[in-house]
Amino acid sequence: MNRRTTTLSAAVALAAALALTGCSSSSDGSAGSTDGKPRLEVSGAYMPQPVMDMAGGFLTIKNAGGTADKLTSVTSPVSDDVTIHETKNQKMQKVDSFDIPANGTLSLERGGNHIMFMELKKTLKQGEKVSIELHFEKSDPIKVDLPVEAPNHNPRQH
Known part of the structure; x- marks a missing residue:
């Protein structure tokens, strides 16, 4: 009888754990979960209309x-050469990753750290969208559409 109670208790505990795991996954387009893992959400995405390639x-x-994570790469069908750059002392240089702190934010913005698209495969015009995929050290990739804005667009100045 005691063995049956122990087995039943273990089964109930396992079922509860599985139910909680199912509830912790995100359904809002963000990657990760609330169980100590990164939970990433992307906002404010845009690309100024390119003036060259x-x-x-x-x-x-x-x-x-x-839990912290890292942005490790970006891919896009508009370029085979997409890199991530930091800006230090008004010079930009390619980096292998950007840290995304736990309960924190990574901002890629004009004049600072950013995504760089080289040798664009097509001319991009204001009003179009550029599809990208963000890749991380721990989280699943996130697909994002970057609206192409005016060449001088800067949301920090609005």
Whole structure:
């Protein structure tokens, strides 16, 4: 009888754990969960209309999770050469990753850290959208559409 009670208790505990796991996954387009893992959400994404065959991409990644993550790469069908750059002392240089702190934010913005698209495969015009995929050290990739804005667009000046 005691063995049966222990088995039943274990089964109930396992079922409860599985139910909680199912509830913790995100259904809002963000990656990760609330169980100590990164929980990433992208906002404010845009690309100023390119004036040559290269362009910058800008966005904010908020991590509402209790674990840090890293943005490791970006891919896009509009370029085979998409990199992430930091800006230090008014010079930009390619980096391998950007940290996204637990309960923190990574901002990619004009004049600062950004996504760089080289040798664009087509001319991009204001009003179009550029599809990108963000890749992370821990979280699943996130697909984002960057609206192409006016060449001088800067949301911090509005």
